[in-house]
Amino acid sequence: MTAQVAVRNLVIEYRSGANAVRPIDGFNLDVGDGELVLLLGASGCGKTSLLSALASILQPAAGSITVQGTEVVGLRGAQLAAYRQRTVGVVFQTFNLVPSLNAWENVAAPLWTAGTSVASSRERALRLLGEVELAERSDHRPGQLSGGQQQRVAIARALVNDPCLVLADEPTAHLDFVQVDGIARLLRQVARPGRAVIAATHDERLLHLADRVVELTPGRVGDAGGSVTHSLVPGEVLFHEGDDGDHAYIVESGLVELVRRFDDGGERVLLRAGPGIHFGELSPMFGVRRTATARAVVPSVVTGLGLRAFRHRIRGQSDDA
Numbered sequence: 001m002t003a004q005v006a007v008r009n010l011v012i013e014y015r016s017g018a019n020a021v022r023p024i025d026g027f028n029l030d031v032g033d034g035e036l037v038l039l040l041g042a043s044g045c046g047k048t049s050l051l052s053a054l055a056s057i058l059q060p061a062a063g064s065i066t067v068q069g070t071e072v073v074g075l076r077g078a079q080l081a082a083y084r085q086r087t088v089g090v091v092f093q094t095f096n097l098v099p100s101l102n103a104w105e106n107v108a109a110p111l112w113t114a115g116t117s118v119a120s121s122r123e124r125a126l127r128l129l130g131e132v133e134l135a136e137r138s139d140h141r142p143g144q145l146s147g148g149q150q151q152r153v154a155i156a157r158a159l160v161n162d163p164c165l166v167l168a169d170e171p172t173a174h175l176d177f178v179q180v181d182g183i184a185r186l187l188r189q190v191a192r193p194g195r196a197v198i199a200a201t202h203d204e205r206l207l208h209l210a211d212r213v214v215e216l217t218p219g220r221v222g223d224a225g226g227s228v229t230h231s232l233v234p235g236e237v238l239f240h241e242g243d244d245g246d247h248a249y250i251v252e253s254g255l256v257e258l259v260r261r262f263d264d265g266g267e268r269v270l271l272r273a274g275p276g277i278h279f280g281e282l283s284p285m286f287g288v289r290r291t292a293t294a295r296a297v298v299p300s301v302v303t304g305l306g307l308r309a310f311r312h313r314i315r316g317q318s319d320d321a
Contacts, residue, residue, distance in 0.1 A: 004164060004196040005031035005054070010063035012049045023049050027063070029214065031198060036191035036209065039200040040285055041216035047200035050216070051167045054198065055088050056080060068164050085114060089158030093170035095150040097142040097157075104129060104138040107156045114161075128156040132186060148179030155186060166190055168199040172206065184209055204285055208314040213307045215285070228304045232256070232296035243290045245283030247304035250313060251275050254300025258292040272297070281310060 012024035023046030031037050039047045052058035054065060056072050065072040067087055075083055097106045107128055108121035116124075129138050132152040142150050151171060158166050168187060172180040180203065188209045191197040199206070207213060228247070230238060232254070239245060241261060249256075251273045258271040258279060270292050273279050283290050284307055296302075305313060 004033045004035070004068060005029070005198070006064075006066040007054075008064040008066075010050075010053065010065065011061045012046060012053060012058065013061040022061075024053075024060070024216075031196045032211075033196060034191055034193045035211040036188055036197045036199070037212045037214060038206055038210040039198065039214050039216055040202070045216040047216055048169055051090075051169050051198065051200055054165070055090055055167055056083055085110065086161050087163055087165060089161065089163040089166045091151070091154050091158045091166065091168040091171050093173040095142070095147075095154045095174075097150055097153060099142055102139050102141050103134060103145070103153045106142070106153055107160055110157065110160050124160060125156070128159055129153070131159075132156050146179065147175050148182055151175065151179070151183050152186065155183075155190065159190065164195055166195060166197045168197065168201075170201055170203075171199055172201065172203045180205055204281065207281070207285070207307075207311055210311060213285070213311055215307070227306065227309055230302045230304065232300045232302060234296055234298055236296050238294040238296070238302060239280070239290050241290055241293045243283075245280060245290050247306065248278060248281035248284060248310040249294070250278045250303050250305065250310075252301040252303055254302075255297040256294055256300055256302060257297050258294050260292045278310070278314060281307075 007027060007029040010024055010027040011022060014021045014023070023044065027050070039050065041047055049058060053060050054067070054072070056075055060073060063073065067083075070083065070087070072083060098109065101109065104122060104125040107125035111121040111124060112118070126135065126138055129135050132155055134149060134152045134156070137145060137149060142153070145153065171187065172183055175183060184206045187197055187199060187206075191211070229252075232238060238249065238256065253275055256273045256279070257269050258273070259267045259269050261267045271279060280290070280294065282288060
C-alpha cells in the first residue's frame, strides 16, 4: 500500500505562561492510500492540533509531514496556497458554511477563488452534491438544512478540488444518531484509492468503519493489548469495575454479564452477552476505567482483542451480516 501521508518525530508545542505544553511529542504515523484512520483520545490530547498541522494551518515545533511526497512543514507563499487548495480538504465539526450561499454555492466557493468559471464550478458542485445524496437540496441555504445535511455539504466542499487527503475534525459532534450513521458511511466511501481520510473523533460508532485507530491519549497505545483467550467458569470475573483495560471482548461461547455494584451491596445487570456479542471497548478506546464488572454466568470462552484486531473482527461480522 502506497503511503499517502508520513509523519515523523512531530512535535507541537504551546506556551502556557512560562511552561511549554506538548500535546504532540515525537509522534509518528503512516497513512496508506485509501485508508480511513481515526484519531481517538480525550480532549486536549492533540487531535485537532495534529489535523491543523496536517492541513498546514499550524506550524509544528519540530518534525516532518510528507503528503504524496511533498514536505508540508515549511511551505510558504504560492506553494502553501497550492497545497491547501489542491492537496488537502478539511471538514469542520461546526460545518463552516456561508449562511448567505446555497448548498451548491458553498461547495463551489473554493473553485471560484481559484478562478474557475461559474458554469464549471456549478457543474462540479452539483455532481458532488449528488454523490453525497443531496442533489435535491442544492438550492437551499444552510439555515434550511438539517445538521446532517449541512455536514454533507461540507464534505462535498472538501472534495471539490479532488484532494488526495481529507481531514475531518469531530465530523459527527453535532449530529443525532441517525445522522451519525449516514456521515460515518459517507466518510468510509470518501476514503478510496487516490485519497486517504483522517478523522478526529470521540464517537465510538465510527470504529468499525475505520481501517486503523490511533490512540492519542498520553501513556496509551491504540493497538495495545494483543489478543488473548479466556476460559471462564461460572461466577469467574473477567474484569472489575474501576480496572484499567487494554482489551475489548467478544463472547465465543457461553454467557457473560456486565454488572454495576451499588454502595449498599446491591447490583444491577447492564448487559447479558452471549456468543458473538462484544463489550468493553470504551476503556481501551478512550483511556477510561471499566464502568462495570464482567463475570461468567455459565462456562464461557471470551476473546480479548486490542483495538485494531477488534475493529477488524467487528467489521468482518458487519460485512457477513
